[in-house]
Amino acid sequence: MxxxxxxxxxxxxxxxxxxxxxxxxxxxxxxxxxxxxxxxxxxxxxxxxxxxxxxxxxxxWADAARTRPWERDTVVNVWSTTKGPVALCAHILADRGLLDLDAPVASYWPEFAAAGKEKVLVRHLLSHRSGLCGLREPHTLEELYDWELTTARLAAMAPWWEPGTRSGYHALTYGFLVGEVVRRVSGLRPGAF
Structure with a gap:
């Protein structure tokens, strides 16, 4: 089975x-x-x-064979737990009338318009349809912890596909993309917001 x-x-x-x-x-x-x-x-x-x-x-159970009960401290992989909260930050800003989900990202983050991204909408970021599912140039783990460097590289990068035409999971870029819009609108990164 x-x-x-x-x-x-x-x-x-x-x-x-x-x-x-x-x-x-x-x-x-x-x-x-x-x-x-x-x-x-x-x-x-x-x-x-x-x-x-x-x-x-x-x-x-903690295993498919159902031999090990799930305990209070059972260790599991946890993935993408920050995507929901960062999306919530954006939606709170939209609810407050401070963020238009149908506006170009560049209207909040001007540098983002580079490399053919001037028509990428905020909703494309939220729905994994921006074409920025990964960075094109090598990016070390240490560099990934550098918010300014990572968001600058994403802003300068050309999309992998025409934004809005396809979906591709933005596993490592979602928080930076939506989070930078949140920062540009609110002045705060998502964690502080």
Whole structure:
């Protein structure tokens, strides 16, 4: 049985551990439903509000063979956890009337218009359709930690395809692209915003 087949097999008796503040009972219900209705193998969720942990749940299995229970401290790979919050920053600015999702990125970040990107819209960045799914020149990990260098390279770079015509996951560039628009509009990088 493949991992995909294992994941789709309903697991009606997955034991859920942890605690959930009654105010967030809908979170517990949705978590349990993932096991009962969607065949979740193993998972954990934690929610903190104003410094208080209001949800801390885990359950299921840490392996496809279901020999190792998912524990509170089960280690897992976590990918793309910042894309949602950085997108939220942009959408908050849009909701406040400070950012137009249909405006060219260059109207907020003038240097971005270089190399044929003058018509790239903010919504193209948010939807992985800008054609900037990766950097063209070698970029070390140390350089990736340099916000100004990375955003300058992205601004100067030609897109891999005509923006808006195709989608390609912007795994390492999304936070810089959307984040720099957030910074240009608000004066703050997404983490501070």
């Amino acid at each position: 493949s991992a995909q087949e294992t994941r789709q097999t309903p697991q009606p008796h997955a034991k859920i551990h942890g605690h959930c503040d009654p105010r967030f009972s809908a979170v517990r219900e949705a978590f349990e439903e993932n096991f009962r209705e969607r065949g979740e193998l193993g998972a954990a969720v934690a929610v903190t509000v104003a410094g208080e942990t209001v949800v801390d749940l885990w359950g299921g």
